[in-house]
Amino acid sequence: MQKKRTLLCIPxxxxxVLFVGLPLLYVVGVSFFTRSATWGITDTLTLDNYxxxxxxxxxxxxxxxxxxxxxxxxxxxxIAYPFAYGMARAKPTYRMLLxxxxxxxxxxxxxxxxxxxxxxxxxxGPINGLLQWLGLIDKPLRxxxxxxxxxxxxxxxxxPFMILPCFTAIxxxxxHTVEAARDLGASPRRAFVTVTLPLTLSGIISGLTLTFVPSxxxxxxxxxxxxxxxxxxxxxxxxxxxxxxxxxxxxALAVAMLLLTAAVLWMQRRAGGETRLF
Numbered sequence: 001m002q003k004k005r006t007l008l009c010i011p012x013x014x015x016x017v018l019f020v021g022l023p024l025l026y027v028v029g030v031s032f033f034t035r036s037a038t039w040g041i042t043d044t045l046t047l048d049n050y051x052x053x054x055x056x057x058x059x060x061x062x063x064x065x066x067x068x069x070x071x072x073x074x075x076x077x078x079i080a081y082p083f084a085y086g087m088a089r090a091k092p093t094y095r096m097l098l099x100x101x102x103x104x105x106x107x108x109x110x111x112x113x114x115x116x117x118x119x120x121x122x123x124x125g126p127i128n129g130l131l132q133w134l135g136l137i138d139k140p141l142r143x144x145x146x147x148x149x150x151x152x153x154x155x156x157x158x159x160p161f162m163i164l165p166c167f168t169a170i171x172x173x174x175x176h177t178v179e180a181a182r183d184l185g186a187s188p189r190r191a192f193v194t195v196t197l198p199l200t201l202s203g204i205i206s207g208l209t210l211t212f213v214p215s216x217x218x219x220x221x222x223x224x225x226x227x228x229x230x231x232x233x234x235x236x237x238x239x240x241x242x243x244x245x246x247x248x249x250x251x252a253l254a255v256a257m258l259l260l261t262a263a264v265l266w267m268q269r270r271a272g273g274e275t276r277l278f
Contacts, residue, residue: 024258031251039245049252058236062256065233068147068222069215072154076211077204079155080162084203087163088170102160110157114224117156121149121225145227153221158214162207169203170196209268213261233257 034044052058087098105113120127121143128140143149173196181191219234233253240250 027251027254030248031255033248035246035248041248046248049249050256052249053252053256058253061231061233061236062260064231065216068150068154068232069212072151072158072215073208073212075151075155076159076162077207080159080207081166081204084163084166085170087167102163105157105160110218111220113157114153114221117149117153118144118224121152144225145229147226147230149225150222150230153225154215154218157218157221158211161210161214165206165210166200166203169200169206173199205268209265212264216257216261 030041031049032045032047033041034046034048036042053062083098087095087102090098119125122128123140123142123144125143127143128137131137131141132139177199178191178195181195182188186194216232217234217237219232219238222230222232223235223238234257237250237253237257240246240253244250
């Protein structure tokens with residue numbers, strides 16, 4: 001039986017080695033070389049690529065990326081948890097409808113949805129047109145190419161990744177414990193804080209992981225909605241690889257982001273969260 005299980009796992013191991021392990025080793029290896037004068041790398045080993053990361057300019061990019069991801073996670077949690085709570089408590093028919101609404105964005109490419117937000121937020125777009133028609137503004141607001149537009153894009157894209165684990169945790173919770181707390185005299189607010197929230201904390205932690213980690217590397221959202229004014233770590237890696245043609249430094253930035261992501265996942269495991277959606 002054990003031999004059959006091992007044989008069945010061989011394709012999984014091969015996939016992991018070929019498409020995960022080897023590319024990671026290649027990126028790590030390239031990060032220790034020196035860029036050539038034109039394109040590619042030389043055979044000279046160096047640590048300058050990693051030392052360069054600690055320059056103030058690049059540390060600011062990492063700080064801005066962490067700050068944007070943290071704010072995104074906070075906003076997503078404040079929106080997703082009440083929605084997931086209401087969805088878990090809804091009747092089965094309405095619950096299925098709400099689940100379809102949550103999953104519907106996945107039926108379209110995230111890039112296409114981002115372009116849709118660009119149309120909505122531009123100066124002559126529907127949002128500014130509606131505000132002017134209502135008489136709330138005299139001239140179009142600057143909505144596109146701002147930090148707020150970037151946050152809006154991140155929140156919209158990553159919201160389902162917080163709703164699903166929170167919904168799973170809330171749905172599986174033993175509601176008799178909440179009823180017992182209410183019978184013992186706890187108010188609805190105190191029962192939520194002392195019973196419901198701790199029992200569903202694993203779902204929140206999983207959602208934070210599933211939103212924080214992608215927000216560090218989704219460069220196309222900050223590139224399209226923020227323009228050149230918003231530079232996050234994903235944009236910096238893209239610029240180094242495609243525009244500056246500094247492949248070793250871009251690889252070093254990718255390794256640094258990978259280590260940061262690993263640290264977040266480690267803290268998530270220490271906190272007792274689960275990365276499962278269902």
